[in-house]
Amino acid sequence: METPENILARLQAAFPSAKIELLPNGCPSQPPSLLLDPAFACEIATFLKNDAALRLDHATNVTGVDWPKEGYIEAVYHLFSMEKKHGPLIIRLRTANRDTAVVLPSLTPVWRSADLQEREIFDLFGIKFEGHPDLRRILMWDGFKDHPMRKDYVAPDDFEYEPTAHDDVLERAQQHFSKNA
Amino acid sequence: MLGTGIIRGLVVTARNFLGSFYDRRRFVTVFYPEQKVEMPERFRSFPFLVYDGEDAVRGLRCVACKICEKNCPPQCIYIVQQRDEKGKPLKHPAVFDLDISVCMSCGICVEVCPFDSIKMDKVFEVAESARFEKLLFGKAALSKSNAYYRSVSPADAGETDARLEEEKKAAAAKAQAAAQKKSAAQAQEPQ
Amino acid sequence: MNSQPYLSLVVFAVVAAVFPLVPLILARLWFYFFAPLKPGESKNATYECGLVSEGDARIQFKAHYYLYAIVFLIFDVETIFLLPFATAFLNLSVGAVLAMLVFVLLLVEGLVWAWSKGYLEWD
């Protein structure tokens, strides 16, 4: 498969007004990833899927990553080609911030495998995918309000009986001990 | 001809039915309370603390270093180090609680323990009807003798004992060498 | 023959009545003395895989299923009529066999009509 660098070059040529960045990967043996501009995400995805050399028709892993310090949430797509049997191209979409502007274009119309996984990202991270056919909570119950996989999520307090609690669980269980100390 | 598939299936079930009277491969039931499946040696149910010699308190190998407490994935171990009157921490756990109702018998505490003081037991019949009193094992309930450990899993116990012997010999040899060097140094100074 | 020919019938009826009633009465006494009944709102709810079942199960489904059931009922009742005929089959006169043949053929003609009309197709 071509290296991400010249895929980036071809994408830049095909979509001149789209801001596409190449993000290096800390691990030497793994390929870098492409940060796409959300406005052009659908066109770029269709291009990647139908391009003769790439034929990336298998979006195998679609997941969310929460970066509280950097102030955004990412949706990461790992693309493979079943036809040409070649390796991963990693594309990333980032939201503007973590609370108000958390909308990203959904790539389910391009790859059907992103359907359930984007619903899971919406459920656990809170990214709203516009254009998704059926965006509902998938793992938590519908009335649930929080997005539990975010780093700043605090689980509800059910720490009454924690006989072997130490470090952070101990603090949570502390109020229940002190009542009887 | 329609139905041959089902007849072939019936032949299989008939063979299994008749075979179950004599063929060991088809009659596999183990009559649990009377017969027991012979447990392979590496079977791991719940951890226990090993103590050498007879005295369960003084002979306990555990030095309360809390490595297993940190590495236990479900965090089901709770250790408090013993302190003597002046508050100096001793190499002995005052409290060593292990919550059996949380333990996932993964054996990581055995792997990371540098002193071979925690090993996996074979006892799995621990069904209880009182959860809070019976399923939180204290230090007394956990500690078992090295002889028990050697009887339960002979190969591992033999290996661990051999390694401990070498370490003891190596430590003794080093201590002796250090003692000789010190005495040799003293011999030179007084001239 | 004994004096009351119908005595055995009466005994039979009494036993038939007593036989089911005694366990029911015993169960009633058991609830009364030992295990008090505790009906509850969620205990009496209809079971639907652990969920609260909304909507009604008595809905208007395809009339076809009703027709299928009726056709089955006809032939089920027919076999009941054939039973005495089958038991007394050997020493029957030709007239009786002809009469039964008419009865059976009439019903077979009904089956042919239902088949042609397509009632027996399922979906």
Next chain:
Amino acid sequence: MSVLSDSLIEDLKKQGVLVTSIEALYNWGRSNSVWPLQFGLACCAIEMIAASMARFDLSRFGSEVFRPSPRQADLMIVSGTVTKKMAPQVVRLFNQMPDPKYVIAMGACAISGGPFKQGYNVLKGVDRFIPVDIYIPGCPPRPEALLHGLMELQKKIRAQKLTGENRAKYFDAAQPGEYPIPSFGEHDLEPSKNAALWSPAQVARKD
């Protein structure tokens, strides 16, 4: 059985005279045919199925008939992790089972949340909402451990009293017939535990 001493009963049994009471007969019958509800949640369910298969043969204890519907079951083996999304269903199923009914909490997850205790969607033990009779620790417990737990339950059933002070809970009208079903709140189950039922022991911790 207080009228006749046990030794007398043993002698009578040697002469072929069997002496019993309604209670003993009632308990003997029920303890040897405990029908479990077909209720598998996670990995412990596979060990439960393995226990009911040829090698460990649950039918030797009279309970290989796994009833799919709660109406015909009298033992609920909670085998696997009870998540908060599944908790209302578990309590509703337990309520829909006819009395006398028992619960075996099989596996670390059913007892205390087990390895997934720190999860936000995991209920820390099924005894927060329904009364549990036997706890079988292990992750997953061996099929023999499940058989051993079942034998413990059978002993418990045989020891139950029909009348008197400590009679079984479903016999006296004061005990609740069914347990409140939690509803889904915005952050957690409402209520997060059944206060009447859940009374954890206080572990003395200095620091």
Next chain:
Amino acid sequence: MDTSFSSQKEIDARERGGLGTERLEVAFGPHHPSTHGVFRMDVVLEGEKIVSLKPVFGYLHRNHEKIGESVSYLGIIPYTDRLDYLCSPTSNWGFVLACEKLAGLEAPERAQYIRVILAELTRLVNHTCLAGFLAQDLGAMGTPLMYAFRERENILDLFESLTGARMMVNYFRFGGCRCDLPEGWLQGVSRVLDAYSKFLDEFEALLTGNEILLQRTQGVGVLKADLAINAGITGPCLRASGVNYDLRKVDAYGIYSRFPFRVPIGEHGDCFDRYMVRILEMRESIGILRQAVREIPAGPIMDAKAKTRSIRPKAGEVYGRIESPKGELGFYLIADGSPSPYRYRIRPPSFINLTVLEEMCLGLTVADAVAILGSIDIVLGEVDR
């Protein structure tokens, strides 16, 4: 009312206008014998035909990924056993493969062979259990499942004597395996293999020719190849639709390139093909196992560079994937230099194989939906994570 007789179809059509039929909404709920665990399908039926089917997940969502972010890399390995609790060695291998790429470790020869042996034994266990559960879903109460679990016990004894646990092996480590084979273990494997090929012939005689099974599975739940690729279906379900995509050949991870095995491909993509592909895969696995048991060398089982049990990789991210018996099992790890991963994501094959469950079941009856769900082979620990 016209008096001319009309066929039943016309009566139905006229009725739709007049009488009309209502739709029955029924929840194929979390507590159902045929849903392989706590999986729920909201089915809308018209008569007996399925008009809409909405799967509902989350009843076994045990927050695997959230816990993984607070436990060390070594501590995650026993959790991966509980992902797909029928195939814990392959889940171990998937996670360890991803971490070895991250930390730059490489398992020595003997450990690679042990990994292939354990993975292929797991494939045997999983596919046998699938055939048993599928036959049970089709109504063969008990018999095939009884035979399947009887053979599974032999393989579980092998796992137990090697790793110490029947189902939760927790045996793979970064750069090798936890402990070496006990003596006599390899002879045990070859004994089980001989018995297994005889058992497979018996199992096929019982199931594959059976007219009831053929009637209930052929032509049911057809999955087209292009829809399968687009929906990310992987594993035997994809190969049954005619797509030749097996990660053991595509990625050739571990030492699979040394084993000449064939990949069975189906044509119609219906339930019977999914069942048949798995039976043929079992026969290939027996071939791989025989060769691995013959060729396994002596030597170390741990990479020399792997000093400590757990790893502490530098910042970076990796996506490692393997061919688990259910499909492509991937692990996406973002490391930030601390002892536990910053983001730990599992790509669950069973979860994504359910994307097109509705398209496969539309227009069929409830009994077919049970057969289709059984043939997709889901395990809820992996679906809900």
